[in-house]
Amino acid sequence: MEDVIVTENLTKIYIQDFLTFEHGRPRLNLRRETKRRAALLDLNLQVKRGEIFGLLGPNGAGKTTAIKILMGIHFPTRGSATILDRPLGDKAAKAQIGYLPENPYFYDYLTGGEFLDYYGRLYGMDKARRRRKIPELLETVGLSHAASTPLRGYSKGMLQRVGIAQALLNDPQIVVLDEPQSGLDPIGRKEVRDLILSLREQGRTVFFSSHILQDAEMICDRVAILHLGKLVNVGALEQLLTARIREFEIVASGLPGEVIEGIEKTARRTLRRTNDVLFVIEDRAAADAALERIRACGGTLDSFTPRKETLEDLFLSHVGRGTREAA
Amino acid sequence: MSKVLAIAQNTFKEAIRNRVMYVILVFAIFIILSGIVVKDLTIAAHSQVIRTIGLAAISAVSIALALLLGIGLVYTELDKRTIYTIVSKPIDRWQFLLGKYLGLLLTLYLIVAVMTAVFLTESWLLNRQIQDYHFNAAMLRCIKAIGLGCLELAVIVAFALLFSSFSSPVLSGFMTLMVWIAGRLNEDIERFAEKLVTDMSGTPETAQSFLGGLQFILGSESGGAGDALKYLFAKVAVLVFPNFEIFNGRDEAIHFDTLNEIHLQMIVVNGWDAVIYAVPYTVAVLLVAMALFGRRNFR
Numbered sequence: 001m002e003d004v005i006v007t008e009n010l011t012k013i014y015i016q017d018f019l020t021f022e023h024g025r026p027r028l029n030l031r032r033e034t035k036r037r038a039a040l041l042d043l044n045l046q047v048k049r050g051e052i053f054g055l056l057g058p059n060g061a062g063k064t065t066a067i068k069i070l071m072g073i074h075f076p077t078r079g080s081a082t083i084l085d086r087p088l089g090d091k092a093a094k095a096q097i098g099y100l101p102e103n104p105y106f107y108d109y110l111t112g113g114e115f116l117d118y119y120g121r122l123y124g125m126d127k128a129r130r131r132r133k134i135p136e137l138l139e140t141v142g143l144s145h146a147a148s149t150p151l152r153g154y155s156k157g158m159l160q161r162v163g164i165a166q167a168l169l170n171d172p173q174i175v176v177l178d179e180p181q182s183g184l185d186p187i188g189r190k191e192v193r194d195l196i197l198s199l200r201e202q203g204r205t206v207f208f209s210s211h212i213l214q215d216a217e218m219i220c221d222r223v224a225i226l227h228l229g230k231l232v233n234v235g236a237l238e239q240l241l242t243a244r245i246r247e248f249e250i251v252a253s254g255l256p257g258e259v260i261e262g263i264e265k266t267a268r269r270t271l272r273r274t275n276d277v278l279f280v281i282e283d284r285a286a287a288d289a290a291l292e293r294i295r296a297c298g299g300t301l302d303s304f305t306p307r308k309e310t311l312e313d314l315f316l317s318h319v320g321r322g323t324r325e326a327a
Numbered sequence: 328m329s330k331v332l333a334i335a336q337n338t339f340k341e342a343i344r345n346r347v348m349y350v351i352l353v354f355a356i357f358i359i360l361s362g363i364v365v366k367d368l369t370i371a372a373h374s375q376v377i378r379t380i381g382l383a384a385i386s387a388v389s390i391a392l393a394l395l396l397g398i399g400l401v402y403t404e405l406d407k408r409t410i411y412t413i414v415s416k417p418i419d420r421w422q423f424l425l426g427k428y429l430g431l432l433l434t435l436y437l438i439v440a441v442m443t444a445v446f447l448t449e450s451w452l453l454n455r456q457i458q459d460y461h462f463n464a465a466m467l468r469c470i471k472a473i474g475l476g477c478l479e480l481a482v483i484v485a486f487a488l489l490f491s492s493f494s495s496p497v498l499s500g501f502m503t504l505m506v507w508i509a510g511r512l513n514e515d516i517e518r519f520a521e522k523l524v525t526d527m528s529g530t531p532e533t534a535q536s537f538l539g540g541l542q543f544i545l546g547s548e549s550g551g552a553g554d555a556l557k558y559l560f561a562k563v564a565v566l567v568f569p570n571f572e573i574f575n576g577r578d579e580a581i582h583f584d585t586l587n588e589i590h591l592q593m594i595v596v597n598g599w600d601a602v603i604y605a606v607p608y609t610v611a612v613l614l615v616a617m618a619l620f621g622r623r624n625f626r
Contacts, residue, residue: 071415074624091417099415105407107337109344121333122416166412 004174004205005047005070009079012040012065012229039065041229042079047207047222049173052200054216055209056311057226058319063209064102066226067178070207071099083174095123098167102178102209104159108152112143112162115151116169123170137165142191157188164195175199177208181215193219217311225318232318240314245306248287250279255299263290276302330418331426338430342396343437351395352438355388356445363449373457374450375581378469381446382577386476389439390507393480396434397487398500400427401620410625421617428488428613435480443473461584468583471598472576478605479574483507485612486569492620509564510571520561523554537562569608573601 014037016029029035040062047053055063068074070081072089086093106115113134120130138144141161146154154162160180167175177196181189189212196206196219210216216223217237224234233240247268253276255263263279264270266286271278281287294301342348362380366373401424404410413423447466454462486506490499509516524533524540527547533539540562544555578594586594 068411068625071411073411073414075622091419094415094417097415099412101408101411104412106409106412107341109341110337114340118333118337119412119416122330122413122418124330124417163412 001048001050003046004049005045005053005081005083005207007043007045007066007070007079007081010040010043010045010066010069010076010081011038011078012062012069012074013038013077038229040069040076040226043226043231045224045231045234047174047205049205050200050203051221052196052206052219053208054220054223055207055226056211056213056216056223056315057209058211060228061226061319062229063226064178065229067099067176067207067209071097071176095170096173097176098170098172098174099176100160100163100167100178100180102182104163106151106159106162106166109150111148111150112138112154113147115162116166119166120169125170133169137168140168141165156183157185160184160188160192164192168199172204174205174207177206179209179211181210181212189215213310213312213315223311225315227319233314237311241309241311245284246309246313247280247282247307248284249303249305249307250281250287250290250294251276251302251304252279252294253277253300253302255294256297259293259297259299263293266290331422331429334413334418334423334426335430335433338400338427339434342431342434345396348392348396348434348438351388351392352441355384355438355442358384358388359442359446360449363453366453372585373453374462374465375585377450377453378465378581381449382469382472382580385439385442385446385473386479386577388442389435389476389480390483392438393431393435393483393487394500394503394507396431397484398491398496398503400431400488401491402494402496402499405625408625414625420621424488424492424613424617424620428484431484431488432481435484436477439473439477439480443470465580465584468576468580472580475574475576475596475598475601478601479571481609482510482569482571482574482605482612485609485616489612489616489619492616493623506568507571509568513565513568513570514572516561517565520558520565523558523561527554570604573604 016035016037018029018035020027020029043062043066045066055066057063065074069076070083070088072094076088081088083090083093084096107118110118116134116137117130120134125133135144135147138147141164143158143161143165146158151159151162160183164177164180167177175196177192180192180196184192193215196208199206200221220237222234222236223240225232250263255277260270260272260277263281266283266289267279267281269278269280279290281290291301291304359381362377365380366376369376404413404427410423414420446469450462450466450469483503483506487499487503490502494502520540524530524543527544533543540558541555544558545552573596576596576598579591579596582594583591
């Protein structure tokens with residue numbers, strides 16, 4: 001399949017202000033090493049036509065920086081990139097891209113309809129096409145009722161949806177979404193997920209960044225994991241995640257104390273809850289033995305779940321458990 | 328060009344949906360109309376008082392609005408990150424800046440037009456009472472003064488846009504204000520440089536040449552390094568800052584019927600000279616703004 005986005009050694013190094021504040025304390029950045037902060041280091045990526053590509057990583061990993069460079073918002077310190085075989089900033093390539101930034105904020109004095117009309121004009125769409133496309137898109141994102149409402153009256157979810165609408169105005173070949181599910185409730189997240197899947201069905205390429213790994217795992221064809229500005233892994237999900245079973249989760253109830261203590265010795269983790277006990281066991285033989293003991297003592301086996309490696313496991317193996325909260 | 332127009336129209340919409348602008352406009356109209364009362368409190372000719380207050384109000388309010396709206400013109404887009412979705416569209420950064428510039432200028436010209444309409448109506452109603460012999464000539468000169476003011480606005484907004492494209496609103500407001508003040512004092516600074524030379528028995532012609540004046544001061548017995556520095560500073564300031572006095576048609580419009588021909592010639596501004604001065608100046612400032620803006624990383 002054809003590569004639609006290619007980056008070669010894409011690097012961004014920011015020159016920090018000479019005075020910055022960390023945890024309220026002033027810090028002087030006078031030395032060369034403290035003045036320069038690498039946000040992205042030698043990123044080499046290829047995104048193929050028609051796939052959903054997820055750029056994953058904890059906060060500060062360089063995801064947004066990479067997207068900003070691709071969108072012409074930042075200039076790379078070194079390295080290069082092409083979109084649809086054209087260099088960065090090329091207007092013909094931009095005309096084929098739809099982009100939604102993280103936590104978007106738009107002109108709050110415009111109504112939803114006016115806002116999309118303005119952006120349609122920036123894409124060079126003629127009046128007839130705008131008149132046809134805008135109501136259609138507002139319908140798609142469920143904002144037909146709010147077309148005449150100023151954006152200052154929109155909720156965060158509505159702003160995200162009108163942001164998605166502006167990214168689809170030009171029927172783009174490539175849709176770039178920066179943290180599209182950030183700050184959305186579970187319904188909003190599902191809607192975004194469904195929308196991304198429907199874009200792929202229409203043959204579009206979706207390149208998005210996220211730190212919501214479950215969602216990424218559900219929809220991505222390929223992912224890249226960034227950490228501290230460096231690419232640590234990239235590939236198709238089925239290649240990255242091993243098919244082997246990592247551990248077994250056993251939930252049982254009505255167990256005597258000595259049985260619980262016995263199984264606990266072979267378990268990686270035991271969680272005593274009000275009505276049942278959860279055992280997480282890595283070894284298959286130990287799991288079999290635990291099941292035997294539950295049956296033998298007359299306890300009830302509520303569930304038995306073999307767990308395969310997840311994207312979260314892979315992610316944590318690369319970026320470390322210490323950054324889990326940050327992610 | 329249609330994309331530039333779209334940005335200009337959006338800038339215009341943003342301004343006209345800003346309530347602060349209407350408060351300032353109402354205030355300006357109130358000041359213009361206050362001439363009706365103030366004229367009776369002075370011994371000057373009534374029509375002259377009306378012209379003084381009207382033209383001053385139009386000039387002051389339009390410049391205040393240019394500063395107020397101009398300094399946040401680009402910064403707001405950066406601060407609220409609306410610029411992200413703009414530059415990712417198939418437009419050039421210079422088109423964005425040009426659109427913002429034209430949008431604000433259009434807004435200011437509309438405000439000036441409203442204030443001018445109020446001022447002309449007020450003057451016409453008053454003239455029905457006092458039957459000023461010079462009324463038509465006065466009004467033509469007032470319109471010329473307001474037109475020159477519009478050229479001044481074009482230069483000021485270009486500076487506001489330049490500063491706004493790389494600094495915060497407070498800093499860009501301060502810098503634009505300083506440019507405006509220095510621009511209004513430009514001819515005085517020039518006269519100061521001349522005076523330094525003539526005080527040392529030189530001629531005003533010596534001061535016309537930059538190096539000639541400097542050599543004269545350094546060669547003069549009474550001149551010293553301090554005077555040379557003052558001269559240098561004044562001459563550089565005259566070169567760097569725009570001369571906003573070239574857009575001052577107010578003196579002519581107010582005093583033309585009370586001055587003799589010689590004095591009148593001293594204050595008359597040639598409209599074409601002002602156009603020839605304003606257009607390249609504005610284009611140059613905008614080009615610098617575009618060059619700076621084109622290389623920026625938007626945080």
